[in-house]
Amino acid sequence: MKTRRKNLLKASQKIGCDIVVAFEPENLFYMTGFWGEAIGILENGKTTIISPELEVGRAKSESSDCSVITADRGQGLISALVKKIKNKKVCTDCQNYQMMTSLKKSVPKIKHSTSPFYDARIIKDSQEISVLKKASKIIDEMFEQCTRKIKKGMRESELQAILMSYAIQHEMFDTGYKSTLNPLIIAGGPNGALPHAQVTNRKFVNGDLIVVDLTLRYMGYVTDSTRTFGLGSVSTEAKSVYEIVKESQKLGLKAVKPGASCKSVDDACRNYIKNQKYGKYFIHSTGHGIGLEVHELPNIGPKSTTKLAKNMAITVEPGIYLPKKFGVRIEDSLIVQDRSILLHKFTKDLIVI
Secondary structure, three states: HHHHHHHHHHHHHOOOOOEEEEEEEHHHHHHOOOOOOOOOEOOEEEEEEEEOOOHHHHHHHHHHOEEEEEEEOOHHHHHHHHHHHHHOOOOOOOOOOHHHHHHHHHHOEEEOOOHHHHHHOOOOOHHHHHHHHHHHHHHHHHHHHHHHHHHOOOOOHHHHHHHHHHHHOOEEEEEOOOOOOOEEEEEEHHHHHHHOOOOOOOHHHOEEEOOOEEEEEEEEEEEEEEEEEEOOOOHHHHHHHHHHHHHHHHHHHHHHOOOEEEHHHHHHHHHHHHOOHHHOOOOOOEHHHOOOOOOOOEOOOOOOEEEEOOOOOEEEOEEEEEEEOOEEEEEOOOOEEOOEEEEEOOOOOOEEE
């Protein structure tokens, strides 16, 4: 925690600030160890949590080396914050326009910027890597569940219920990702051609390719992996496309190393798919950072200017999506190192159930 705070302050000083104020729960957790309704203040290595009374108990027990101040919800929290930071150079992740407008009247030198938080969070420490490893192992177990549970006539929603039950039993939970109504992506047949398909009541049928994208949170951290399964008599075309995606992902993983550009990883995947005449069906970036959010820096895409660094946590997930027919995506999370750590061990060979 001391190193995280040191990195946050160092990043904030780069933009002319001496104090870091966290409103977003991910940043509060990163800075304090507490995930809840509160405001975190970091100054000169000292960390304070301002919390409504209903959260004080947890804030005290779950945070690390923090003082906790109680204040009323709403304006009470803001008033307590102003007393701590008035006349100082402050960086905050506050996204509420009205709140920022109010704060600027009392704290003229406050500025909104998420860059110190993301700059610090982009490199994972040993504790974060340990959590991601454990989370990824549970996701691999859930893929094993798929091989046992998937059957003809099962609905996508039924498989989601089975997998989420297993996840919750192992202390993994929904990420709360705002762009979906479902915790998982489970997409059979033509639904698989939609990269962010919503889970439906469609029944699996003979010949389906079934995309299972498991993105879940464990001890605050998100890991992300996708496998595509076959059911019954899978077509020659589907098998061919699967092998193309598999080889593309293999090339992308091979390109990951400290100092490599994110674009070069995307190029490795994308150029292979283009050469196989499916380029127009690869319709998203190759990957993204993971951590306290589903999508963090860096972006692994064709326009990325970022270079990979040791202990970044990223995904590599090429895919091919044939409208109204099927989709194939294979995704792993990994830790960037000289010999990168692949977090998921579940096979990438096509399993036909």
